[in-house]
Amino acid sequence: xxxxxxxxxxxxxxxxxxxxxxxxxxxxxxxxxxxxxxxxxxxxxxxxxxxxxxxxxxxxxxxxxxxxxxxxxxxxxxxxxxxxxxxxxxxxxxxxxxxxxxxxxxxxxxxxxxxxxxxxxxxxxxxxxxxxxxxxxxxxxxxxxxxxxxxxxxxxxxxxxxxxxxxxxxxxxxxxxxxxxxxxxxxxxxxxxxxxx
Amino acid sequence: xxxxxxxxxxxxxxxxxxxxxxxxxxxxxxxxxxxxxxxxxxxxxxxxxxxxxxxxxxxxxxxxxxxxxxxxxxxxxxxxxxxxxxxxxxxxxxxxxxxxxxxxxxxxxxxxxxxxxxxxxxxxxxxxxxxxxxxxxxxxxxxxxxxxxxxxxxxxxxxxxxxxxxxxxxxxxxxxxxxxxxxxxxxx
Numbered sequence: 001x002x003x004x005x006x007x008x009x010x011x012x013x014x015x016x017x018x019x020x021x022x023x024x025x026x027x028x029x030x031x032x033x034x035x036x037x038x039x040x041x042x043x044x045x046x047x048x049x050x051x052x053x054x055x056x057x058x059x060x061x062x063x064x065x066x067x068x069x070x071x072x073x074x075x076x077x078x079x080x081x082x083x084x085x086x087x088x089x090x091x092x093x094x095x096x097x098x099x100x101x102x103x104x105x106x107x108x109x110x111x112x113x114x115x116x117x118x119x120x121x122x123x124x125x126x127x128x129x130x131x132x133x134x135x136x137x138x139x140x141x142x143x144x145x146x147x148x149x150x151x152x153x154x155x156x157x158x159x160x161x162x163x164x165x166x167x168x169x170x171x172x173x174x175x176x177x178x179x180x181x182x183x184x185x186x187x188x189x190x191x192x193x194x195x196x197x
Numbered sequence: 198x199x200x201x202x203x204x205x206x207x208x209x210x211x212x213x214x215x216x217x218x219x220x221x222x223x224x225x226x227x228x229x230x231x232x233x234x235x236x237x238x239x240x241x242x243x244x245x246x247x248x249x250x251x252x253x254x255x256x257x258x259x260x261x262x263x264x265x266x267x268x269x270x271x272x273x274x275x276x277x278x279x280x281x282x283x284x285x286x287x288x289x290x291x292x293x294x295x296x297x298x299x300x301x302x303x304x305x306x307x308x309x310x311x312x313x314x315x316x317x318x319x320x321x322x323x324x325x326x327x328x329x330x331x332x333x334x335x336x337x338x339x340x341x342x343x344x345x346x347x348x349x350x351x352x353x354x355x356x357x358x359x360x361x362x363x364x365x366x367x368x369x370x371x372x373x374x375x376x377x378x379x380x381x382x383x384x385x
Contacts, residue, residue: 031377033372033373033377033382034376034381034382036376036377060377060378061349061352062349062352062353064353065217065352065353086349087349087353089345089346089349089350090346090349090350090353092353134377136373136374136377137345137374137377140338140342140345140374141342171373171374171376171377173369173370173372173373174373174374177370
């Protein structure tokens, strides 16, 4: 059913789900690809609006580009840390900063996991989330077994006292891929976002 | 010939894009040539340089079509995947580079690196014509990786982008992989 909302109902659905949770949570958002970035922005706004700070793993967009766009969308980027897995695809070799860790173009899972553990303590808030823009982009570069290992890790990272929730995105037309079905078995909730108005 | 409503729609949409945009243009095969020519015309008339990755027509034919359309070819740079694939003996020039074949995706990226310095800073666009043609000759995963890499490269270099996709010839998974990387999807 169409939400009739411009953001496809992401704010409403995510808030409704999170507010009912007593423990930690991991959510898969199925997003229409035509509104992918717009809905990413609304997801971040919703989480930050609820008092969270987070770690944004960006595989689709380079950090430089992403941070400018998030600022344009009035997102408080001070509440975010980043792992950039995109810049290296253009052979850009950036040095790690306080805000961002760059990972190499192979997108190796162990390197990604190390970067996550290194980034978590940098987020200065007791309510932290982890947000990944696209699990299928990871699967372009890694075998499915490794992508699934990463999905297992996302479940495990919640055992870390500091992370309260995880949001992973997938494009709607890719949600039927068999490895996504395996990932769905590992998450607490799948939220389908429609194309909105 | 495309009808004038489609021309108006594309002119309207391409005329109001934000800075550093990447657009996926979806259309029917029968409209793709006119739509491609019209898009290049609109954007070069706005003063942008065009960097064309041609997978549908040889570069000399493309230049003829641009001249007929009164497109300023001094603003056009081409990475041609067609000529050498068809065994045509060609030489590179300052504005035209040829890659070995349709499936030389790495070579296209290297050519892009070399040719991008010729574009005016922040005033150029990459035009891929078309994803569907490249998909005929390339494995879908490799092609999606290539598009991911090329779009990240142009974002970092502040180059805009248009990717033509033919509705009938692209599978929905490849379409989804690529559409999620774009800022806007326009269907005409």
